Amino acid sequence: MQVELKDITLSYEKHHNVFKHLNCTVENGELVAFLGPSGSGKTTILNLLAGLLTPKSGQVLFDHQDVTKKDVRDRNIGMVFQDYALYPHLSVLDNIAFPLKMAHVKKAERQKRAGELAKLVHVEDQITKLPSQLSGGQQQRVAIARALAKNPDILLLDEPLSNLDAALRGELRDEIRRIQRTTGVTTVFVTHDQEDALRIADKIMVISNGHIQQTGLVSDLYRHPRNLFVAKFVGTPRINLVPIANIAPYITTQISKKVLANTAIVGIRSEAVFLPSTTQPTFAEIPMAVDHQIQLGRDCQTRLHSENFELLSTAIEDRLPSSKMTSVYITAKGCFLFDQNGMCIWDGDAND
Numbered sequence: 411m412q413v414e415l416k417d418i419t420l421s422y423e424k425h426h427n428v429f430k431h432l433n434c435t436v437e438n439g440e441l442v443a444f445l446g447p448s449g450s451g452k453t454t455i456l457n458l459l460a461g462l463l464t465p466k467s468g469q470v471l472f473d474h475q476d477v478t479k480k481d482v483r484d485r486n487i488g489m490v491f492q493d494y495a496l497y498p499h500l501s502v503l504d505n506i507a508f509p510l511k512m513a514h515v516k517k518a519e520r521q522k523r524a525g526e527l528a529k530l531v532h533v534e535d536q537i538t539k540l541p542s543q544l545s546g547g548q549q550q551r552v553a554i555a556r557a558l559a560k561n562p563d564i565l566l567l568d569e570p571l572s573n574l575d576a577a578l579r580g581e582l583r584d585e586i587r588r589i590q591r592t593t594g595v596t597t598v599f600v601t602h603d604q605e606d607a608l609r610i611a612d613k614i615m616v617i618s619n620g621h622i623q624q625t626g627l628v629s630d631l632y633r634h635p636r637n638l639f640v641a642k643f644v645g646t647p648r649i650n651l652v653p654i655a656n657i658a659p660y661i662t663t664q665i666s667k668k669v670l671a672n673t674a675i676v677g678i679r680s681e682a683v684f685l686p687s688t689t690q691p692t693f694a695e696i697p698m699a700v701d702h703q704i705q706l707g708r709d710c711q712t713r714l715h716s717e718n719f720e721l722l723s724t725a726i727e728d729r730l731p732s733s734k735m736t737s738v739y740i741t742a743k744g745c746f747l748f749d750q751n752g753m754c755i756w757d758g759d760a761n762d
C-alpha cells in the first residue's frame with residue numbers, strides 16, 4: 411500500500427507546529443526509515459499513520475484514499491514497539507495469534523497462521539514458552555510476528571532495536587530486512603540510530619525540527635548531503651567542519667568566486683584527508699601537525715591540527731610520530747561547502 415502524508419500541520423497542546431506543511435510518501439512495498447534526533451517528530455509520524463493522532467490540517471492518504479479521520483481500528487496496521495509489549499501470561503504462539511483471536515478467527519485457523527508466522531521469524535522452536543523465557547531478540551521477533559498476524563497493509567516499527575545488545579541488534583537488522591522482503595509489506599520504521607537506518611532501510615528520510623531534511627538512498631545522504639544537518643547527522647566519525655576563512659588559503663581546486671563568497675563552512679569527510687600519496691583530484695593542500703593516532707579495529711584514526719583548525723583522518727595508514735609536520739591533501743570527493751543557511755552549495759563529488 412502507498413502511504414502519503416500531505417501538507418500535514420500538527421500541534422500538541424503546549425507544543426505548536428511540531429509539523430508545518432509536512433509532505434512525504436512511502437511507496438507500496440518500500441521499507442523506509444525516518445531517522446532523526448530525539449524530539450524530531452518520529453513517533454508523531456507513526457501515530458499519524460496509525461490513526462492515534464489527527465492533524466490540525468492536511469491529509470493522511472493510503473493508496474490515495476483519505477484516511478485522516480479513520481480510527482486506528484479501521485486501519486489495517488501492524489505495530490511493533492521498542493519494549494516488545496508482549497502479553498506476559500500468554501505463550502509465544504498465543505501472543506502471535508492474539509490479534510486473530512480478537513478478530514474472531516477460528517482457533518484451528520489462527521493457530522495455523524501463528525505457526526507459519528513463528529516459522530517466518532524463526533521462533534518455531536519456542537512456541538510453548540512464555541515471553542519471560544525468551545531473549546530480547548526473540549521477544550522482538552515474536553512482536554513482529556504478532557504485528558503481521560492480520561496481514562497488515564502497513565507495518566510500523568518504533569525504535570524496534572533500541573533495547574538489544576550490539577550482537578542481537580545486528581542479527582535483528584538482517585531479520586527485519588528479510589521478513590520485509592518475504593512479506594512485501596510496506597514498512598515504516600523510526601530510529602535515532604543511523605546504523606539501524608543505514609543497514610535496514612531501502613530509503614531514509616532524515617527528519618529534524620519537524621521537517622524532512624532530505625530523502626534518499628543511504629549513499630545519497632552520505633555522499634551528497636543537502637545541508638549541514640544531514641552532513642553532521644549521517645556518517646561516523648562525524649564530518650570535519652572548518653570555517654571557510656581558515657581553510658581558504660589552502661584551496662587548490664577551481665571554485666567560482668561567487669560560491670566561495672557565499673561559503674560559511676567547509677565539511678570534510680575523514681576519509682578525504684590523505685597524505686600526499688593520493689592521485690585523486692584535490693580540494694586543498696595543508697601543512698598540518700600530527701596530534702595522535704589510534705587504531706580502532708581495522709581503521710586508524712589520525713588527529714591533525716594546523717594553526718587554527720583540526721582535522722580527523724581515517725585515510726592515513728602510515729604510522730607518524732606525534733607533532734610531526736606533514737602536508738595533508740584533501741580530496742574533492744568527500745568535501746562540501748555550506749552557505750550561511752547551512753545549505754550545500756558545492757559538492758566535491760558532483761563537481762569532479
Ligand SMILES: Nc1ncnc2c1ncn2[C@@H]1O[C@H](COP(=O)(O)OP(=O)(O)OP(=O)(O)O)[C@@H](O)[C@H]1O
Nearest residue numbers: 422423424425428447448449450451452453454455
Ligand atoms: N503529548 C504531547 N504533548 C506535548 N508535546 C509533545 C507531546 N508528544 C510529543 N511532544 C513534542 O513533540 C515533539 C516531537 O515528539 P516525538 O515524540 O514525535 O519525537 P521523537 O522524534 O519520536 O522523539 P524521541 O526519539 O525522543 O522519542 C517533541 O518536541 C515533543 O516534546
